[in-house]
Amino acid sequence: MLTLTSPVETWAHRLPAGGKLAALAVVTTALFLVGSPWLLAGAFAGTAFLYLTGGVAFSQAGLRQLWPLWPFVLIVGLWHLWAAEVVQGAAILLRMVSAVALANFVTMTTRLSDMLAVFERLARPLSPILPPRRLALAFALVIRFIPVMLDRMGLIRQSWTARSPRAPRWRVMVPATLAALDDADRVAEALRARGGAG
Template sequence: MLTLTSPVKTPLHQMRAGPKLATLALFTFALFWTTSPLHLGIALVAVVALYLTGGTQFARHGARMLRPLWPFVAVVGLWHLWLDDLTAGAVVLLRMGAAVAAANLVTMTTRLSDMITVLERLARPLAPLLPPQRLALAIALVIRFIPVLSERAAQLGQAYRARSGRAPGWRLFAPAALAALDDAENVSQALRARGGTG
């Protein structure tokens, strides 16, 4: 599986996972309470500035990681253009961009093992209902599998285009879903082989 942590070291890599996740939670909470396009624009510029503290290579990698966001940006933008409500559209797009970019920044500068440790700590009160290790592992697997599934879907799309010369569209849904289930089964077997309860 792919790692989401950037090998390019930045000052944010030195921060502990707990404070970073807490700052991300507060930042996102503030974004959803803010309705001013100006304030949301400033927040987005601040996040972009944090990317640039890691240098151009780090910023370019971060931009590549955000590429799957563009279809949502296009849909939301066209919808609000059709409604003739550009202010509301700008608020939604700026809020979404700042929140996702900030979350991506934290993911790129925090080791997954550190995030799992924080999640286990936070989930301890739920121990009688749900073992913290299982919850942390499930969240970690979701984070790890997002780029894997995106890459698999891109490969299936390329294979379909090579065979038919057309865009796959909805036809990609079934093979992508089956590939996801196959990967999930392989991971489950690997966890059982290592003494887990997959």
């Protein structure tokens, strides 16, 4: 499966995973507590600058991973324009894009094995109910499957477009769901072949 970690080495790659995840949790919470569009615009500008500190190649890779957000941005923007709530719409969009971009920055600069170790430490109090390793592995698999499913959806849309003049819209949901279930079965078989999640 694909990984979100960027091959372009940046200063953020050398920071500990736990610190980055904690900072992400604090900043994301602050974004949802702030209501001023000007403060949110400043947060958005700061996020863009954060990407630029990694260089042009890193910024372009981050932008490519954020590109699937554009339909949500378009729908939310048009809705608030129609409702004449431009200020509220701008605040929602700035908050959403900044939060997702910051999460993407953390995943691009953190190895999955390091994230897995953090999740495992955090899940240790739940060990009498659920083995921490399994819970951490579940988080890791969710992160791994995001780019896989986005890529699969793109391929399904391309296949539909090549065979039909109509827009695919909701019709791609069934094959995408079946593909996700098939991938889940294969991952489960691979885990069983290696002795399970531990």
